[in-house]
Amino acid sequence: MRALASVPAAPTAQQIGRAATLALYDELALSPKPGLVTLTDRGSHADMDAQTFMRSLLALRSYFVRIAELGAAGAPFEALEQCGIAAEARMLAATGGINTHRGAIFMLGLLCAAAGALGQRPTPALIRQTLLARWGVALSARAHRPSTLPGGLAARRFHLRSASAEAALGFPTLFETAEPALRTARARGLCTTAARLDTLFAVMAVLDDSNLAHRGGLEGLRFAQASARGFLAAGGASQGVEAAVAIAAEFVRRHLSPGGAADTLAAACWLERLAS
Template structure:
């Protein structure tokens, strides 16, 4: 019966509140943090390829950001312009840095999940229940022009500079396209994995690797250059071709990849943000009864 319930999640009867939207975002970021093994990334028991942060750093950041996701969902519900969303995100980043002692744990999630929460707020304000298609269409219709203009700005952060240097699609460009990897790869992979009876850990791990295989992850490019990005993508494809998380030895293979990523100083932070966003979409659009 439990497996059947997981395969047929119940939709919302009505539109979720900004508080529900924001809580789902915080919960999704925790699910991403707790996932293990997760090559190169911080988990509850492993720092991955990072020397300046651990799970406690991430938890401090999560507590600092709880109000942000609610606030930006409220802005979306109020039909705020992009400038207001951007100001809210800048304030959230300052809160994050204050909580972590200047360490960037969630800058990408502040941008990506913040935009998604604002889109969910806008959908909720219309009285409609959220769906992946409604969220993506709302991003395009409400803030698509502003996001396209933002993507033309000269990059100043390490990930954007790496994307420009190597001719990759940056996080800003991904947002301007309404997050194609999220909605066309990550969300369908997570939904399909849960529908066929995978545990949440297995489904999330396979979703992470499917995302790594196709995303122009600028964090990987920043830390390992184009060679590091391509190595991570090929490793993810090889992992999936061997059967993924449910294959015999699948977890051991993920652990071994983590050791390889540590040696190469690789951390797929953009893929982790996309996984968290996929967890949020699935929670919000198909919450458990």
């Protein structure tokens, strides 16, 4: 009698959370990244470096596990939000008040909760469906709250889709751009660095990144998007990283930093890690 194929077990909260921490390191370690902190470069940030990010990562490890546990327990959105607020306080304590991962606390935290709530082997489609089914109404209500954060204020000023609005829609840039871009790059045989770099630029090309709008206004955001489209049209990372290095230098000159794109790349790396 032919043995039945075993069904892959659902990841534990510990595995979900560990994948999130490692994914944030994946994003930090990628280089060159226009305007963003890497292991050897501050990018456009005078107030933080790789050590700042590592302190933040260590402070957030337990948060991703805890919020996955809350998701598995069927916790309401208010409980997830309070968990995130506490994590942000730990991040700021670890970094001396510097915001390294506020966006990732929000985005990856919600994704970890959704993965925990699944109770089965996660796929990108199932994670997105679960996020919207469990907390979509609450996320829509949150998206209508007036923001007091710099990114939220910039999104409202320039009529952009904010991070909260992205969440209320089930993170379309992650699931419709970043995850497919990373998967396709891997299928083409690109190395890890090239695949992640192309994914970052694919996100930069389409995302209403409020970090860019806050730092450079609408002109800065559109410049970043056009630069990303040009990089990809010229062949992307498969043609080498020289073009990315040149773009990075211009981002630093203009004080631009695509933090929202960085968070989305980290989330795509998390999805890939969960699937492996």
